[in-house]
Amino acid sequence: MTAAALLSVRGVVKRFPGVTALGGVDFEVRAGEVHCLLGQNGAGKSTLIKVLSGAHRPDEGEIRWRGEVVEFGNPTAAMRSGVAAIYQELDLVSGLSVADNVFLGHELSKAGFTKRADARRRTRALLRRLGHPEISPDRDVGRLSVAHQQIVSMARALSLDGQLLIMDEPSAVLDPDEVRVLFGIIRELTAQGVAVIYISHRLAEIREIGDRVTVLKDGRTVATGLDAREVKTADLIALMTGRVLENVYPRRKPVDPAAPVVLQVRGLADEDRFREVDFTVHAGEVVGLAGLVGSGRSEILETVYGARKAAGGTVEVDGRRLRRGSVGAAVRAGMGLCPEERKSQGLLLDQAVYRNITVSSMSSFARFGFLDDRAERARAATLTESLDVRPAGVERVVRGLSGGNQQKVVLARWLLRECRVLLLDEPTRGVDVGARSEIYELIRALADSGVAVVVVSSDVEEVLGLADRVLVVREGRVVHDGPADEIDESRVLDLVMEGHAA
Amino acid sequence: MSEDTAAVPAQQVKSAPAKKESGISALLGSPAGRNTGLVVALVLLCLGGVVTAGDRFADVDNVLTILRLAAVIGVVSVGMTFVITGGGIDLSVGAIVALSSVWATTLATQGIANDSHWIVMVFTALLVGGACGLVNGALIAYGRVVAFIATLASLAAARGLAEIISNRKTQIVNVPGFTAFFDASVLGVPVLVVIFALVAAGGWVLLNRTTFGRRTFAVGGNPEAARLAGIDVRRHTVMLYTLLGLCCGLAAVMLIARTTTGSATHGGLYELDAIAAVVIGGTLLSGGRGTIAGTVFGVLIFTTLSNVFTLNNLSISAQAVAKGAIIVVAVLLQQRLARRSGA
Numbered sequence: 001m002t003a004a005a006l007l008s009v010r011g012v013v014k015r016f017p018g019v020t021a022l023g024g025v026d027f028e029v030r031a032g033e034v035h036c037l038l039g040q041n042g043a044g045k046s047t048l049i050k051v052l053s054g055a056h057r058p059d060e061g062e063i064r065w066r067g068e069v070v071e072f073g074n075p076t077a078a079m080r081s082g083v084a085a086i087y088q089e090l091d092l093v094s095g096l097s098v099a100d101n102v103f104l105g106h107e108l109s110k111a112g113f114t115k116r117a118d119a120r121r122r123t124r125a126l127l128r129r130l131g132h133p134e135i136s137p138d139r140d141v142g143r144l145s146v147a148h149q150q151i152v153s154m155a156r157a158l159s160l161d162g163q164l165l166i167m168d169e170p171s172a173v174l175d176p177d178e179v180r181v182l183f184g185i186i187r188e189l190t191a192q193g194v195a196v197i198y199i200s201h202r203l204a205e206i207r208e209i210g211d212r213v214t215v216l217k218d219g220r221t222v223a224t225g226l227d228a229r230e231v232k233t234a235d236l237i238a239l240m241t242g243r244v245l246e247n248v249y250p251r252r253k254p255v256d257p258a259a260p261v262v263l264q265v266r267g268l269a270d271e272d273r274f275r276e277v278d279f280t281v282h283a284g285e286v287v288g289l290a291g292l293v294g295s296g297r298s299e300i301l302e303t304v305y306g307a308r309k310a311a312g313g314t315v316e317v318d319g320r321r322l323r324r325g326s327v328g329a330a331v332r333a334g335m336g337l338c339p340e341e342r343k344s345q346g347l348l349l350d351q352a353v354y355r356n357i358t359v360s361s362m363s364s365f366a367r368f369g370f371l372d373d374r375a376e377r378a379r380a381a382t383l384t385e386s387l388d389v390r391p392a393g394v395e396r397v398v399r400g401l402s403g404g405n406q407q408k409v410v411l412a413r414w415l416l417r418e419c420r421v422l423l424l425d426e427p428t429r430g431v432d433v434g435a436r437s438e439i440y441e442l443i444r445a446l447a448d449s450g451v452a453v454v455v456v457s458s459d460v461e462e463v464l465g466l467a468d469r470v471l472v473v474r475e476g477r478v479v480h481d482g483p484a485d486e487i488d489e490s491r492v493l494d495l496v497m498e499g500h501a502a
Numbered sequence: 503m504s505e506d507t508a509a510v511p512a513q514q515v516k517s518a519p520a521k522k523e524s525g526i527s528a529l530l531g532s533p534a535g536r537n538t539g540l541v542v543a544l545v546l547l548c549l550g551g552v553v554t555a556g557d558r559f560a561d562v563d564n565v566l567t568i569l570r571l572a573a574v575i576g577v578v579s580v581g582m583t584f585v586i587t588g589g590g591i592d593l594s595v596g597a598i599v600a601l602s603s604v605w606a607t608t609l610a611t612q613g614i615a616n617d618s619h620w621i622v623m624v625f626t627a628l629l630v631g632g633a634c635g636l637v638n639g640a641l642i643a644y645g646r647v648v649a650f651i652a653t654l655a656s657l658a659a660a661r662g663l664a665e666i667i668s669n670r671k672t673q674i675v676n677v678p679g680f681t682a683f684f685d686a687s688v689l690g691v692p693v694l695v696v697i698f699a700l701v702a703a704g705g706w707v708l709l710n711r712t713t714f715g716r717r718t719f720a721v722g723g724n725p726e727a728a729r730l731a732g733i734d735v736r737r738h739t740v741m742l743y744t745l746l747g748l749c750c751g752l753a754a755v756m757l758i759a760r761t762t763t764g765s766a767t768h769g770g771l772y773e774l775d776a777i778a779a780v781v782i783g784g785t786l787l788s789g790g791r792g793t794i795a796g797t798v799f800g801v802l803i804f805t806t807l808s809n810v811f812t813l814n815n816l817s818i819s820a821q822a823v824a825k826g827a828i829i830v831v832a833v834l835l836q837q838r839l840a841r842r843s844g845a
Binding site for chain 1: 726
């Protein structure tokens, strides 16, 4: 590994009206290294990336690129110098094809005419390199799954032939085998001298792929140049949060074998994604659903909830059969769903916190259709206080909250309804370590109060840590159903990927 | 009239730091300030009227004329505010007004009205309008036709049907009870204006104080999230268009009273006037945010503008140009404010 600093950042400050997002960031990235950025949500990682990729101008401090002071006025300037960023919020244009998106902004052209065949050919090559030859360059990006969109986003960054690649939580929507492919590509790139800034909440990944770590807290560098393999997890968490965390997952209580079955799913099937899905959840039990993206696990959850129409099978809550394909019936029976895409499926982003919380229980605040606004706010305030939603204030617009706090708002919605069954799809995606353990504890507390909980997660460790019982889903079938403490991570991964070229 | 009382504190917190940058735009950004902007525009227009037309403008009869004209399009615009806040659009309102006016004034309907009670005409118009809205809503919600296309089709069909029924002839109203009721005044205020005021007040309450209104914001703000939260989005969509249809039926009744005729040409370009009034009032065309007070001001601004131009013998074409300019300025302003509060 060469020691030359490709990028060096000194005392960078970025202020927004009312807040200082970055209050002095220093670090150095060498050519050919994977430099990990760690920090809780709100620590300033996203702002830093935007500064580095030219989307924001720093107010103070200097950025040196190959030893020279630079100022990237806009993303195109950064791109030309060889800095490419893959954002967490995908920046693809749906309606355009995969190939069009890959070369958007730097179209291959001759005399103003785009060279479409060339673009298609090179896109296909990039996708093959990323291990996804099945994505056609001609597909409309909007019709791809989130995971595939992430791949396209990565192909776009690779197409720039960058010297520095910034990846903001690339693994959040990827399956274990896709993450493996991604790591293979990262190794290949770093061997060629390309530097990577890698951001992830998953410490295990950082150990596997990272070389050095920089930790941000409240917009400042609190540690830099740590060895990614040697540094202790407890130290990292202490640096990030400023406090010491012992056990991330809350202690399980043994499930009472006599507890009644709350949710019973029999022979559930849809048109093509899954079939013959049977499972039961007892009161007080947390059942985890593990499986690859595309294995049908999210679809199963949505179908149980009635948000997708089932082709066959039944769903019963407390012994009563639900009408097929009706969210209203599921909600009335006491079901709640925290959907996978919090922003697009879960929240009314431009509305107040309390309105997001009471949206599913409006009738309990209404008399002849007239809402008691004050009572709504009071109830929401009690809930947000007990969940420690920050910043406090039920009048705040949800858009401004961090991922963890937004997730708490969605959870509060179902707490208010006093659900019998809570379905959680990726409850900690985009949620930082500190808030994560709070959400785990909340889920556990709900179960202890008698709620039947179903959790879907791509993070196998999370499923095993949180659930009492684990179901493994592969290609639309439940292939394993057993207690969480009788199975380990590698066994789950084996089950999940059997029949897949790993 | 602070529309979004609930959202006031949050937005104040947000715009507080921005206020230091430029006072005027920050003031316009707050909900109260946005209506202030509309009030200022209306006052300026009135001043323009007084300066150019003097006593002919600042005359009680003239003001009542403005209000009577504003009342009809105003009722449609209040309904339109609901549909747009709920994430939809309706291009067929003018045609629905025409069809309702024709159906309520056929010889047969008037005959029944004269034999029983004039209220029959009112119910006929409401029924026709409501039915048209129901069809629009069902096409959009259950037939999954894009609102723009579905209501474009209704526009053509409803006006065509109105022409068939009326045989392209203007139908004169000859029901004394009906005319007498709607020509009357309450404490000097014409009944038509009273109806508009009641509809606006009722609309405000419905949008801001009821579960129906709250669901409208939710459905318009994020239909998928609303659905997963347990709201029956499709049924709500049907109700929104039906509500607008009923408003069109009521507007038809008012138009019949004002002109003493029913005609297939009634309500021409109402869709544009209503959408324009709603948008300059501050309701987001993309849904999720809406204000009845803003819509009322929007209607008053456009009607006053027409009046001032007419008093100065300026052509209808000049009016259209001025209207277009106002819409562009309002939308530009709205976008700037949206960006500010979104930052």
